[in-house]
Amino acid sequence: MSRKTARGARTRRPSVLAALVLLAGATRLLVAAPADATGPAGRPAAGPQCAALDQVEIPASAMSLPTRGGRVTGTSVVNRVLSGRAVEFCQVDADILPVDPSAPRIRLRVDLPYDWNRKAMMFGGGGYNGTVPDLAANVPFGPTDQPVPLARGYAMFAGDSGHQQSPTAPASLDGSFGANDEALNNFAAGDALKKTRDASLYLVRHAYGTLPAVSYFAGGSTGGREALVVAQRWPTAFDGVIAAYPAWNNLSEILALGNLAHVLSRPGAFLDPEKQTLLHDHVITACDGLDGTKDGVISHPDACHVDPRALRCTGGADSGPGCLSDAQIRAVNAMSSPFRWPYRIASGETGYPGFPFLSGADMSTPFLGFGTTAPADPMPVTSGYGMQYWSQWVKYFLTRDPDRGSLDVDPAHPGKWLDRISFLSTIEDRNDVDLRPFARAGGKLILLHGAADELVSDRSTGDYYRRVQTAVAPLSARSFMRYYVVPGANHANFGTPAFPAAWDSLSALERWVEGGRTPSNPIVVDTAHTRTRPLCEYPEWPRYRAGDPDRASSFVCTP
Incomplete structure (x- = not known):
């Protein structure tokens, strides 16, 4: 029995046991x-x-x-x-x-x-x-x-x-x-x-x-990109895939991180941990209540429009931990804004959408944030994860010169390295969004991302999702894919996020793949504060309406 036939039979007979019996003899795994x-x-x-x-x-x-x-x-x-x-x-x-x-x-x-x-x-x-x-x-x-x-x-x-x-x-x-x-x-x-x-x-x-009888793939970050790779390249290899905070456009993000390394290495531009916390606290204070309740979580980040100039030091010069200098404000705006490069690369990507530091992400997260010291050559181990990732890429992927300083290469103006960047984009930007073969084979995909991710931007995953919707038309993307954004969740629940997320996505995927039951009204748990929220399907967000703010039933998913 072919995989397509087996999946069709499973859809018609939603019993899990029947599905397993039908699939046991399948030749799809080859x-x-x-x-x-x-x-x-x-x-x-x-x-x-x-x-x-x-x-x-x-x-x-x-x-x-x-x-x-x-x-x-x-x-x-x-x-x-x-x-x-x-x-x-x-x-x-x-x-x-x-x-x-x-x-x-x-x-x-x-x-x-x-x-x-x-x-x-x-x-x-x-x-x-x-x-x-x-x-x-x-x-x-x-x-x-x-x-x-x-x-x-x-x-x-x-x-x-x-x-x-x-x-x-x-x-x-x-x-x-x-x-x-x-x-x-x-x-x-x-x-x-x-x-x-x-x-x-x-x-x-x-x-x-x-x-x-059935096989699944699950991964986050690089693993999330890998989850999308298997769905793109080998659409019959796995019956279901969980892709969390996926770095799918890896080269594009690397170029953005390299640009930030240059920006933050400029004199006076780097925000030390105190100023990183100052900015984060200011954003939470400004936007926390936009979802209808103040709970330390920004649930409606699209409505959060914080101008870092509100924290400007008098005169624009750095005068201490309680304010941001003009150079630091420019750096914050660069981190939070799209980075567009003025050249073409073979993958077709033209930019990276920036990070949500002005809508809830915390750049002071240990290790995964922006570190305690400014980027430099050689790259300090006390700099942010993304800066060190960029440095390794320059040395071994781009120039293949381990003595090369990462700040010698400017992503905005790469000069002689442009051809190599373009070539690398063809293998690092996994941006084939035509998932129709995966869908036709019966595959199911669950996408997850935290709205406060400080390392892989949730805006990028939203971009991927919208591209898939366009590519698979007139087939409905909802027939095989769900995308959920978790307010307050960061990258991989690392450190002490505002909302360390927990959801039984595997059981939801099993019910969808093996029983034909689509995910319905999922609830995500905050493991640190004993509270729940509705897990809203993108682009909806959870709006507080009435009742106990620690209960998901007090919120409604809102377009």
């Missing part, structure tokens, strides 16, 4: 059955045969993209308590060998539960990747009152995207692999995603004697 499978295809074995997986060869033919095959490097039976449940699983580590002998290998991990639910999930990474994600973790913005996927019985897998981070580099900030073309394509174009998926499913079938 992974060769190993000769020594522990059970006949279509019927799971009693459990993963963990020891038998050790040193198993993964043939190159099991992967649709070129490799030199792979091998399991180690296995172990693990017992852990996850989400209050005792979970026993077989942990499998494996390597995929590159075509280019000088390229790093792809390292992957597969966790195979003994109480398997006949489903699989792949996790995406973060930043420049370089490590295998924690397969016992939750989906982005996942719920705290429901089991993590592994504890639900999912066979979990993920890879490091084709390179290994230096142990001396800050987490997810080692871009040195970009000097190798195969490693660059594995990461930026997403080639490692398909290689990892194919190899992992080969091992799943080897362990259980059958393929998963």
Whole structure:
């Protein structure tokens, strides 16, 4: 049965059990059955045969993209308590060998539960990747009152995207692999995603004697971009995808971050942590009540129009922590405004929409914010995450010169680097918004973003969503996609956001994919303040109407 036929049958028969039976024999995953499978295809074995997986060869033919095959490097039976449940699983580590002998290998991990639910999930990474994600973790913005996927019985897998981070580099900030073309394509174009998926499913079938009935992908930030990559490039690879705060237009955002590095490096332009907090507090005070209640959360950011000149120091010169100088005001406006470049690049992108620092985002968030010191050459580790990301990109992706100062390259006027920038845009800006093949195959996509994200702009995700709507017409985007913006939520719930978000998007996706039930009136939980809000479908926002301001029922989603 083809995947399309299987999905059509599932739509007509919304029973989850019927869907799993129909899909069990599907050929859509196209992974060769190993000769020594522990059970006949279509019927799971009693459990993963963990020891038998050790040193198993993964043939190159099991992967649709070129490799030199792979091998399991180690296995172990693990017992852990996850989400209050005792979970026993077989942990499998494996390597995929590159075509280019000088390229790093792809390292992957597969966790195979003994109480398997006949489903699989792949996790995406973060930043420049370089490590295998924690397969016992939750989906982005996942719920705290429901089991993590592994504890639900999912066979979990993920890879490091084709390179290994230096142990001396800050987490997810080692871009040195970009000097190798195969490693660059594995990461930026997403080639490692398909290689990892194919190899992992080969091992799943080897362990259980059958393929998963359904497969999902979940990721945030770089992982969110990867979630959109798999939907774009391999529309039949996953039945459902969760893409949170996705850095889909990676090169475009990098150019914007590079521009901000130049702006903030100018004399007197950088805002120290006290001034960063001053600005954030001023914005919250000015806009908090625009949604009908004062609760520390800006729920209607489009109505928030803060002029940083209200904080101007007398005379415009920096006179202390209680005001902003003219140079700092110009920097704040640059961070919050679109950056447009005066040249063409091959991806067709023309700019980046700016960050919501004047509508709720906090630039003082440790690590992910703008740091405690101004950008410089060499880039200080105390500068913001985005500034360090830009620096690594200049050294290893753009110039491939590790001694190159990142402030030597001006994104507004790149000169001799323009051709290289244009080329990189073709693999880093994953902006194919024609998701009709994914939709026709029955795929479902949930997009999530926090309105106070300080690292990846939610405005950019709104742009992506609108483009998809245009591209798939006359097919309704709502037939396969939902996009939700969470007021007050920041990037990955990092630090102490105003609204650390939690929503059971996985159960919602399961009901949609396996039972044909569309997401209906979802509720998002603030895990720090024991309050709830309606999760409004973009571009709606939650307006307070009456009642307890800590209850979602007191709000209504408003166009």
